[in-house]
Amino acid sequence: KAGVTQTPRYLIKTRGQQVTLSCSPISGHRSVSWYQQTPGQGLQFLFEYFSETQRNKGNFPGRFSGRQFSNSRSEMNVSTLELGDSALYLCASSPGTGPSNEQFFGPGTRLTVL
């Protein structure tokens, strides 16, 4: 099975712009979660989607949003980019919603905001 894929792998934007990141989960996985990784704050949970519904949301401003499509693919959007949004954004998929289900991570999208 192919793993979790994320596109693009690298992205450079300027302050004030918006960006959309894409995640394709492992075939058959219906749960997708997003995490932000920065040197200062570490790994932080953004949100989780299952069957096109947001199930959980982390402590991030409303500029961060996401959605999930019927084929389980997910996108996250960040509007009005700030320098502090520079980070590695990781997507993880899981076959179910149980808390013990393993989350399989993609390679991430590295976003640089100038």
Place this chain on the structure above:
Amino acid sequence: AQSVTQLGSHVSVSEGALVLLRCNYSSSVPPYLFWYVQYPNQGLQLLLKYTTGATLVKGINGFEAEFKKSETSFHLTKPSAHMSDAAEYFCAVSEGSGRRALTFGSGTRLQVQP
């Protein structure tokens, strides 16, 4: 609220020596615990997880961890380090009860000296 503390942001061992990476957690409910490894420019890979049952958990690549409720610890060990073990290791906790979001520790970078 749950939290994870990883003691030691950098650990250096000699090849063939014991690896011990420390993780303490706090959780108001019985936790689900995970160890992930991250190689440069890659996503996270699950090493092992504790959900319920046996407190000594064996994972991939010769790693294991023991859940000690009385000490709220979940330390990761490997009897003999290999050069390929050099990476960053993250301990994570999930509270379960429908909340699958992972709370990560700050990570420990493992160096293996020849």
